[in-house]
Amino acid sequence: MPLTDMIGLAFEPAATAIRDAKIPGAVLGIVTADGARAAHWAGAAQIEPERHDLSRETWFDLASLTKIIFTTTRILQLVEQGRIALDDPLVSVIPDLRQYDMNAAERRLTFRQCLAHQTHLPAVEPLYTYGQDPQTLRAFILQRVWQSGPPVYSDINYMLLGIAIERITGKPLLDQPLPERFSFRPNPSLCAATERCTWRGRVIRGDVHDENAFALGGASGHAGLFGTIDGVLDFAQSLLDGTGLPAESLRAIRTRESEKRTVGWEGFYAGWHGGDACSPTTIGHTGFTGTGLWLDFDRGFAWSLLTNRVHPSRHTDSGILPLRRATGERVIALFDAEARS
Known part of the structure; x- marks a missing residue:
């Protein structure tokens, strides 16, 4: 057939x-x-x-397919380039993560744990209700004392990975290169x-x-593609x-x-x-x-x-x-x- x-x-x-x-x-x-x-x-x-x-x-709007098509793939490309390793802690590229508490659990999170949703972070948080300034919201994500819990499928994991991609590449997510037929700024x-x-x-x-991806400027590690x-x-x-x-x-x-x-x-x-x-x-x-x-x-x-x-x-x-x-x-x-x- x-x-x-x-x-x-x-x-x-x-x-x-x-x-x-x-x-x-x-x-x-x-x-x-x-x-x-x-x-x-x-x-x-x-x-x-x-x-x-x-x-x-x-x-x-691909929603959480952003996580696999863009974020996961981009992190793995950066691993292949030798710029990070999957078991590196996020603080290797985001040293200011929970910078006021050097013993914070977030400072021990690795790329692998975030990619596989094996962290203590919650599933989601209505960040957009705190404001719409993208840089302030990014700072909030990094400094928030997140409530600890068992591993769950978490948008927060991928927000952190998105910030990591921006730090490593020196480019905002909106300006990251994408394959043909994908965009963060579609018509x-x-x-x-x-x-x-x-x-x-x-x-x-x-x-x-x-809403969170919109408040973060239109693109985040968890959504926007x-x-x-x-x-x-x-x-x-x-x-x-x-x-x-x-x-x-x-x-x-x-x-x-x-x-x-x-x-x-x-x-x-x-x-x-x-x-x-x-x-x-x-x-x-x-x-x-x-x-x-x-x-x-x-x-x-x-x-x-x-x-x-x-x-x-x-x-x-x-x-x-x-x-x-x-x-x-x-x-x-x-x-x-x-x-x-």
């Missing part, structure tokens, strides 16, 4: 979600290690205050809309949905074919640091968003706005489902978890059937 026919069948769960007004629109892309790819899309990039149709060229007219934000008083289109389906598939293919990262870094993103986490990524476990049919070597990640990417190394392909499920509000039941799982199960079943034929 041609990949273009296969993806139409795999898109059926998303088509149902669009028809039932669970989500405004979606695009599904599949790419193989040898470069074959296909995409299928339907629905609206925006429904409020006016409708705009979605296309293959629509730019999505709003090309973007899928996200939420009707009560804080900003408007429908968000072309600005980062995440925009991209198209083909940009995401380019990135996925580069990891499948080994051109995107050197062998040691590829091993790092595929090796467990905890039950569910690798360096940067989530590893397969029963009940996860990618579906239970994934091979044990599958890694993936999701984004709050309704985005996701999964790489099945055993089968040699990847798929990405990009939606704007938070438009016009996050406070609805979009059914994103069952949609992601159903899509992953459908994609894998079709690939396995094709392999047997």
